[in-house]
Amino acid sequence: xxxxSSTAGSAQTVGRAIQLLRLVASSQARHLRLVDIAEMAALxxxxxxxxxQRLVQERMLVRDAGxxxxxxxxxxxxxxxxxxxxxxxxxxxxGALQQLARGTGDMAFLVVRSGFESVCLDRIAGNFAIQxxxxxxxxxxxxxxxxxxxxxxxxxxxxxxxxxxxxxAPQLRRYRLTERALRERLVAARERGxxxxxxxxxxxxTAIGRPIRDRAGAPLAAVFVASIRSRMTxxxxxxxxxxxxxxxxxxxSALPR
Numbered sequence: 001x002x003x004x005s006s007t008a009g010s011a012q013t014v015g016r017a018i019q020l021l022r023l024v025a026s027s028q029a030r031h032l033r034l035v036d037i038a039e040m041a042a043l044x045x046x047x048x049x050x051x052x053q054r055l056v057q058e059r060m061l062v063r064d065a066g067x068x069x070x071x072x073x074x075x076x077x078x079x080x081x082x083x084x085x086x087x088x089x090x091x092x093x094x095g096a097l098q099q100l101a102r103g104t105g106d107m108a109f110l111v112v113r114s115g116f117e118s119v120c121l122d123r124i125a126g127n128f129a130i131q132x133x134x135x136x137x138x139x140x141x142x143x144x145x146x147x148x149x150x151x152x153x154x155x156x157x158x159x160x161x162x163x164x165x166x167x168x169a170p171q172l173r174r175y176r177l178t179e180r181a182l183r184e185r186l187v188a189a190r191e192r193g194x195x196x197x198x199x200x201x202x203x204x205x206t207a208i209g210r211p212i213r214d215r216a217g218a219p220l221a222a223v224f225v226a227s228i229r230s231r232m233t234x235x236x237x238x239x240x241x242x243x244x245x246x247x248x249x250x251x252x253s254a255l256p257r
Contacts, residue, residue, distance in 0.1 A: 016043065017051050021060060024070050026117060026140040026171075033069045040170065089221060089251075090121045093212075096250040097223065101126040103243045106227040109135055109209075111148035113220055116167045117141060118149035121221070132205045132226045142168035144182045145175050147209030147224035151195035154186050155211040155219035161186065194241045195222075198229065206232035210244040212251050223247050 023040050024032050032040075038048035052070060055061040059075035093110050101108040105128035111118040120135040135146065143164050144153040153164060169179050189195040197207045209224025225240050232240075 013051070016041070016047075017055060020048070020051055020055065021072070021076070022115075022117065022140070024061060025072055025138075026142070037070065042170075088121075092254045093221075093223070093251045094122065094124075096247045096254075097122060097124050099250075100124075100223065100225065100243055100247040104225050104227075104240050106225050106231075106240075107131050108247075109148060109207075109224050109226065111135070111146075111152075111222050111224070113143065113152050114140070116143055116164050118143055118146065118152060118222070120148075128227065128231075130228055130231075132207075132228060142171050142175075144168065144186065145172075145177070145197075147195050147197040147207035147226070148222035150185060150189055150197055151209040151211045151222040151224065152219045154189040154195055155213070194237075194244060195224070196237070197224075204229050206237075208232070208237055208240055208244065210241070210248045212248055215255060215257060223251070 019041055020037060023037055034045060034049055034052065037043075037052065038045045041048060043051075052061060052063075056063055056070075056073070059073045061070045062073045063070050089112060090110065097108050097110055101124040105126040107126060108124050109120060110122040111120050113119075117140045120137050120139045122137060123135065125131045135141075141149055143149045153161060156164065165179055165182065172178060172182060185195075185197075195209045195211075197209075199205065205226055206229045207224050207226035209222050211219040212221040212223065214220045223244060225244065
C-alpha cells in the first residue's frame with residue numbers, strides 16, 4: 001500500500017465516522033441500533049460496528065445497556081463548548097427572537113446550517129395557550145425539512161441545491177417526503193417568499209420561515225414560527241411573515257462585518 005492510498009483510506013474512515021455521528025445526532029429515536037445505522041450509512045454491519053466501537057471508546061458515542069442503541073457521548077459536548085465563538089449567532093439573535101415570540105404569541109425558532117442539515121440553536125415560547133415544540137435545541141434535520149431548513153435550501157443556488165438533494169434523498173422517507181415533493185416545496189417557497197411547512201416536521205402544525213444571510217449574501221441560518229394549523233390562516237401568515245422579516249433584518253444588521 002502506497003502512502004497516498006493509506007492517506008486516502010484514513011480520510012475515508014474519518015469521513016465515515018463523522019457520517020455515523022451525524023446519523024445518530026439526527027435520529028428522532030435517540031437510540032439508533034447497529035442495523036439501522038449500517039443501513040442508513042450504506043455500510044456493512046462489520047464496518048459500522050468497528051467504527052461505532054471506536055467512537056464509543058473515544059466517548060463520542062455512548063451505548064446504553066437498556067436500549068441496545070447508540071446516542072451522542074460527552075466528548076462531543078465538551079468539544080462543542082470549546083468551539084463556541086466569543087459572540088455566537090444564538091446570542092446575537094436572542095433579542096430579535098424574543099421579540100418575534102412575543103409579537104406572534106407562538107414558538108419562535110432559530111436554526112443554523114450545518115452541511116446538508118439544519119440544527120436548532122434556540123427556541124423561545126410565546127404566550128399563546130398551545131405551544132408547538134416541533135424542535136428542541138440541538139435537533140438536526142436534513143435541509144429542506146421544516147420551515148427553517150426549507151428557507152435555507154430555497155435560498156441556495158441551483159447547483160448547490162442539486163448537491164444537497166442528492167445527499168439527503170435517502171433520509172426523506174423518514175419525513176414522509178420524496179425528492180420530487182421537496183423540490184415542489186422549494187419552488188413554492190421561492191415564489192411565495194417565506195418558506196411554508198405544513199405537517200412534514202410535525203403533524204397538524206404549520207410553520208413559516210425566512211433565511212438569515214451573511215454579509216456575502218449566503219444563507220447561514222433561518223428563523224421560523226410554528227403553531228397549530230387552525231391558527232395559521234392566510235391573514236395571520238401574512239402578519240407573522242412581516243414580523244419574520246423584521247426579525248431577520250435585526251439579526252443580519254447585528255452580524256459582524
